Amino acid sequence: MSATDLPPPASPSIQPPYYAVIFCSQRTDATPDDGYGAMAERMAALAAAQPGYLGVESARGADGLGITVSYWRSLEDIRAWRAVTEHTAARDQGRRDWYRHYELRIAKVERHYHWDESAGTDDPVPVAQR
Amino acid sequence: MSATDLPPPASPSIQPPYYAVIFCSQRTDATPDDGYGAMAERMAALAAAQPGYLGVESARGADGLGITVSYWRSLEDIRAWRAVTEHTAARDQGRRDWYRHYELRIAKVERHYHWDESAGTDDPVPVAQR
Numbered sequence: 237m238s239a240t241d242l243p244p245p246a247s248p249s250i251q252p253p254y255y256a257v258i259f260c261s262q263r264t265d266a267t268p269d270d271g272y273g274a275m276a277e278r279m280a281a282l283a284a285a286q287p288g289y290l291g292v293e294s295a296r297g298a299d300g301l302g303i304t305v306s307y308w309r310s311l312e313d314i315r316a317w318r319a320v321t322e323h324t325a326a327r328d329q330g331r332r333d334w335y336r337h338y339e340l341r342i343a344k345v346e347r348h349y350h351w352d353e354s355a356g357t358d359d360p361v362p363v364a365q366r
Numbered sequence: 367m368s369a370t371d372l373p374p375p376a377s378p379s380i381q382p383p384y385y386a387v388i389f390c391s392q393r394t395d396a397t398p399d400d401g402y403g404a405m406a407e408r409m410a411a412l413a414a415a416q417p418g419y420l421g422v423e424s425a426r427g428a429d430g431l432g433i434t435v436s437y438w439r440s441l442e443d444i445r446a447w448r449a450v451t452e453h454t455a456a457r458d459q460g461r462r463d464w465y466r467h468y469e470l471r472i473a474k475v476e477r478h479y480h481w482d483e484s485a486g487t488d489d490p491v492p493v494a495q496r
Contacts, residue, residue: 302425336483337483341478343475349469350468
């Protein structure tokens with residue numbers, strides 16, 4: 237899955253505090269037809285349809301290490317997404333077939349800065365500060 | 367910079383709460399000699415030598431979108447790292463030469479789960495819960 241398959245990064249207009257799910261995973265040796273890409277796209281679309289979803293950022297390098305950070309309004313929204321049956325099944329298959337290891341962290345976003353080359357500013361702009 | 371140039375992901379033995387700096391950036395069109403790779407390696411080594419540094423996870427896809435999450439003991443440690451002169455100069459050059467846009471978030475890690483295929487567990491293991 238490439239980042240371009242996913243919704244754009246979380247909107248800079250959404251102000252902290254909110255929550256991040258930081259998922260860092262090492263893929264098994266990928267084969268073109270192992271189903272991972274299709275599952276990842278499906279999960280991205282399913283997540284984006286959940287209550288409290290704010291956005292996602294995702295990247296995976298050629299070495300198979302990937303990071304996906306999804307953003308949510310509340311811990312309750314994260315729990316509800318975790319309990320979605322199709323998501324639970326995808327996690328089970330991930331542990332069986334797609335991942336060697338992963339780290340999963342839940343974090344409360346307290347500050348967010350945004351910078352764009354077209355903005356003409358030298359410094360990143362605080363979206364909001366708690 | 368590939369993830370393998372970096373220290374291993376933050377140790378699962380470090381218990382929350384601690385802090386994450388989530389940096390998601392879109393590179394300009396990279397050229398082999400634009401200095402980015404050397405800077406990134408230098409910054410990773412310099413960060414790892416700072417007080418309160420706990421670890422890093424980093425990935426960049428072929429489309430130039432990259433995510434680096436560094437972990438720190440406290441907000442004060444993050445502020446001190448931000449103030450390191452060589453780091454400030456690298457950020458300035460990043461905005462001038464290397465990035466189209468980026469999002470930077472500071473977040474408090476409240477929970478951390480770890481899973482490894484060799485562990486023989488179906489579920490990720492909570493490293494600690496607040």
